[in-house]
Amino acid sequence: MSPERSAAASSRALACCLLLAALPAVAADFAYEIRAGDNPWNLTQRYLKDLSYWPRIQQYNRIAEPRRLQPGARLLIPEQWLRLQTREVRIDAVHGEVALTGxxxxxxxxxxxxxxxxxMRLATGEVGSAALAFADGSRVQLRPRSELGVQQSADFAAGAGSWVRLELLRGAVDSLVAPRSGPAGRFEIQTPAAVAAVRGTRFRVHADGDAARNETLEGRVAFGNAAGEQSVTAGQGSSARTGVAATPPRALLPPPALPALFADRLPINRPFPPLDGATAYRVQIAGDVSFDTVLIDAFGPAAAVRTADLPDGAYRVRVRGVDGDGFGGLDAEAVLTVDARPEPPVLVEPGPDARVSDAQxxxxxxxxxxxERWRLQIASDATFSGPLVDRDDLSEPSFRPDAPLPPGTWFWRIASRNPDEGVGPFSDAQSFRRPPPGPAMEAPQSGPDGLTLRWRDAGPGLSYQIQIARTPDFAAPEVDARTDSPSWLMKDAQPGVWHLRVRSFAPDGFEGDWAPTQAVTVPEPAPAFRPWWLLPLLWLI
Incomplete structure (x- = not known):
């Protein structure tokens, strides 16, 4: 072949390639990637209903040089021309409200x-989810508030692979696509705005009106529409709108740090470290490792695993950060163990931080x-490292310690058990305070400045309150004062009976009990000497 003819042939082949690549696929077209040795005749023989279709392929794709198809270019084949064997799609898991439309x-x-x-179509409600299983092992998980239609699920003739085409009308799907076998294998998810097509990968697709978003977790996804397509690889995302080309791939957020979780309280609230760049988080809780049955699918700004209620058991938690443009990042997964039943009882008395004078x-x-039966613990520290009381044989919802509790702060908690649920977790610890007794009064001492009252020193850092009154009910005390010293000078005390009482105050203001009331009698003063008292003696002289 002359150089001129060779150049012309190469130009025609290149033109054919560019023409095929530029043709947009419509919903019912299958886009076949041309391989070396392909031509309209052998493709018709392998994949189409009969040989009479080869001229139609050439005309439909505007092929100028049928013997010079360029490998890698796309050849569009209307679905109705293909020789297909329909393969059913099976619903493998259902949770919550899921409706099937025939x-x-x-x-x-x-x-x-x-x-x-x-x-046929599936639609999920607010807390509904479903998992679909395909003959080749691929799986699609339909998330809450979503609708998905099956457009095609079939095998090509001559072992060329399978073709799955789904239509996501709204909501979101997570897909795990088995590697496509055969040269024609293809898995597509169409939305009103764009199409995601793969040969084997793990990815998410979201559809919301005229907008769509793809997040590729493994492999590669061809994502786009007639206005433009992007190749989105693992750890990247792209978005598109109807009639607007897909955006260039962008990096997804990394997975959050998510430790193993344990919950013995309801509701569950387990925070995790916030993720840089995340404006929100999606938290999913499932009963299986594949997340086919999603029990909780929550979205919000809090970096926490939260739910009002879950039965006791082991669960899988999946968390990802979501950036300001709505792209979900890579997933973090952990085990969540719930052991919250039977729930502990309500602690009635003493109340939180109550002041309790009774020593028992x-x-x-x-x-x-x-x-129901209970286990009770009473300890002087909130960790209950060495409880003073530990009783697990209580059959009545009340208890009184056998021995007096010394003054100080005490903590108590209760756990329930019953024949059906076994032993549950302890309640949150609740504290109460036993006040110190009032300091003992010493004998008052009379002096030139007045009556000195003393009592026993209650300890460093404590202050005292003293009351002095005429009546034992202290309804109108003559003295009501605070002092840092364990003594008080009662000046110019009027004769008669006085009632005294004292109590201590801790540095944080917690008051002790009043000491027993003491009564003090101030005697009448001795009469002063008067000279005329000697006048009666004059009568005796």
Whole structure:
């Protein structure tokens, strides 16, 4: 071949390649990637219904040089021309509200084991989710508030692979696509704004009106529309709008740091470290490692795993950060163990931080069922490292210590058990304070400046309150004063009976008990000497 003819042939082949690559695929077209040795005749023989279709392929794709198809270019084939064997899609998991719409438009609740054929749709409610299983091992998980239709699920002839085409009308799906076998294998998720097509990968697709978003977790996704397509690799995301080309790939947020979680309280609130760049977080809780059945799917600004209620058991938690443009980052997963039942009772008495003068105080709590039993602990520290009382045989919701509790701060907690649920967690510790007794009064001492009152020193850092009154009820005390010294000078005390009492105050203001009331009698003063008292003696002289 002459150089001129060779150059012309190369130009025609290049033109054919560019033309094929520029043709947009419509919803019912299959986009076949040309391989070396392909031509309209052998492609028709392998994949189409009969040989009469080869001229149509050439005309449909505007092929000028049918013997010079460029490897890597796309060849569009209308779906109705293909020789396909339909493969059913099976519903593998259902949770919450999930509705199935048949090809005839009839609605009914979806059930595990239902088979979906082209034209059928699934819709999930606020807390609904579903998992679809495909013949090649691929799985698609439909998230809450989503709607997904099956457009195609079939095998090509001659072992060329399978073609799955789904339509995400709204919401989100997580997809784990098995590597495509055969040269024609393809897995597509269409949205109103863009198409995500893969040959084997793990990715997410979101659809919201005229906008769509793709987040690739493994492998590579071809994402775009007729206005432009992007190749989105692992750890990247892209978005598109109807009629607007897909955005260049951008990096997704890294996974958050998520430790193993344990919850013995309801509601559950377990924070995790905030992620730089995240404006919100998606938290999913599932009963299985594959997350086919998502029990909780929460979205919000808090870096925390939160839920009002979960039965006791082991769960999987999946968390990802979401950036300001709505792209979800890479996932972090952890085990969540819930052991919160039977729930502990309500601690009734003493109340939180109560002041309890009784040295053997009565403790009371609530009862939930007749066959309930309790374990009680009382300790001088909130960690209960060495409880003074540890009783696990209580059958009544009350208890009084056998021995007096010394003054100080005490903590108590209760755990319930019953025949159905076993032993539950302890309640939150609740504290009460036993005040110190009032300091003992010493004998008053009379002096030239007045009556000195003394009492026993209660300890360093403590202050005192003294009251002095005419009546034992101290309704109107003559003296009501605070002092840092364990003594008081009673000046110019009027004769008669005085009632005294003293109590101590801790540095934090916590008051002790009053000491027993003491009564002090101030005598009448001796009469002063008068000279005329000697006048009666004059009569005796």
């Amino acid at each position: 090809a005839d438009g009839q609605h009914r609740p979806a059930r595990v084991g239902d088979l979906l054929t082209p034209g 105080p009565a403790l009371r709590w609530s009862r939930a069922r007749a066959d």
